[in-house]
Amino acid sequence: MRCVISFITALFAVFVMAAQQYVSPLVEGDSVVLTLLAPTADSVKVCGDWLAAGERAFMEKDDAGVWRYSCRNLPVGLYTYTYCVDGTNIVDPLSPYVVRDVGQLYTYFIVADHGEMPAYSVKNVPHGTVSTRWYWSEKLQKQRRMMVYIPYGYERCDKSYPVLYLLHGMGGDETAWNELGRASIILDNLIYEGKAEPMIVVMPNGNVAQEAAPGSSSRGLVAVNFNEPNTMDGTFESCFDEIISFIDDSYRTIPVASGRAIAGLSMGGYHSLYISANNPNTFKYIGLFSPATKVRGTHQVYNDIADKLIVLRDAFPSLYWIAIGSDDFLYDEVAMFREELARINMPFIYRESNKGHVWSNWRLYLTEFLQMLFR
């Protein structure tokens, strides 16, 4: 809202813009049409996550300099894309709907049909509250931020709720599960439909060097690193008790193992594995989504892991759930970990999906995992 002459003029300008501009992405049923005005470009490609990994789709230019791409028969889902214009990746200039994954923005759209609205579409159901909460880490000597989801109804009752700790992957931060993973939307929908128990979901920041996500910390607007220091060296795992204490002190929780779950994707799966193994009586529900499993640091939390898993086994977790895509680069590593679990007779459920190390899998895994908790 800037530089307008009057509200009337502005209104008129909006109509003129609407008439001049193209709509992109244009989603109709199971098809999408993408449109970009780039009259001087030599080559424009679509980099979309509905394409095969690494595949780019060429757009075609008309005489007016408008590039188009269309695709049909897309399965119900959320899709992200960028354009590659003569070597430079940009988001769609005609859409305000972007998400940030590590340091890159992506435009997104949703393919739905009336019979099958995905669990991550916002529906007209009662909504929980999502908060950015800061806590003081005595061990790390810094303020740190987390996102906390509390279910609809929490504020109007005095009931206690179970807690899921939900951990992001490398390059992510405390916003990743809610923004890219659409966690609060999935929870609202599943809880409303009676498919998941009402629960608190805590999404901490797994990068111990960070206070908070890029742009929300006193570091300022720095470049976003895929690789923060001290991510998989045992520091986060050994500080996790502070987060649990903060949550049990701050919310009406069920502060015993049967009221706690922990799950994470990739690096967050690794964190979940080692935090639960080192604290066998803290969580009854454990979820490893496309996890790294092999030890990547030198720290006491990684010592004697087979023995720790035996102690965890004997504490009888209600659920030890491992999910991975058949194309995931961590597939073989997870297969070895499954063999290790089998060797010690640790019960677990294994879920294999297609595709690889991608958010569409993690939204799917979260949707499935939530329905198995606390019941």
Next chain:
Amino acid sequence: MRCVISFITALFAVFVMAAQQYVSPLVEGDSVVLTLLAPTADSVKVCGDWLAAGERAFMEKDDAGVWRYSCRNLPVGLYTYTYCVDGTNIVDPLSPYVVRDVGQLYTYFIVADHGEMPAYSVKNVPHGTVSTRWYWSEKLQKQRRMMVYIPYGYERCDKSYPVLYLLHGMGGDETAWNELGRASIILDNLIYEGKAEPMIVVMPNGNVAQEAAPGSSSRGLVAVNFNEPNTMDGTFESCFDEIISFIDDSYRTIPVASGRAIAGLSMGGYHSLYISANNPNTFKYIGLFSPATKVRGTHQVYNDIADKLIVLRDAFPSLYWIAIGSDDFLYDEVAMFREELARINMPFIYRESNKGHVWSNWRLYLTEFLQMLFR
């Protein structure tokens, strides 16, 4: 975090990317350099809010197809820009730091110096909690979302706090004041420095047709309209009591006029004007930032406004604060409103800044206004 072969490969890829890529925006002291790879483009302009209204700055291309623009002597502040590449506006592909204003994304950066960190830079001070809260509007028969800031310490005490209701402008929504206006950051900093009282800040959605901001409602990912229906026709003003009741029921507030302030920008200033005039004993602090003032709808809340302002005058508000930029398109309208206030001997404070109807003014006004409240 997608399609990587291994963590080591990913790490290596990041280094390679860093070596290949340019950094943009590159902010050093009071200068900024913008860089864009666009080898086939004929013309690239910068549309930045540090330039004069409507002005575009031409970028220059080198032999490698890289366009550059630099600017020195920028005052401390937050700046937004897009590139116009042969007629298409894009955000800077090299930065993940974007904000959405109505339906358009802008890249942003901050110019600071060590002696003068702007009030809207995230600092290492205690942080409040920001939540997305949903309430049921009986009058509008829909769920609606608001953002609520509660100050650091609220959760650890049983004190009651005053409340500022902070309203967005046309085209905005409940996220605008926190994202574009950086309200929670300004509050954290001013409260820590003792320049503002700890307070709750409620940022509702002023578009009665909307449940929530684009992308967060059950409408889906629709085009973002500057002009929602029923924005300035009295509906929002006449439903505002529901928001106050919800907040007084949900938080430890000081539920009397001396514990309440209302302020807004542009359309939100208009809403603040008419809500406070129709409820003369509800708010002791009123702020109109670049407000529309002339009646734009037919509704009882707009009737007999001079009489209502006299009743408000006789209720002795502690602060009636009007601010506008000298280049604002609403300048004359506000001047007439000031004359009207003078005619009825209504005390008010008038603050004139330079520039026009822009967020840099609204961040400034909020920073000043907060320091005058509840003390």
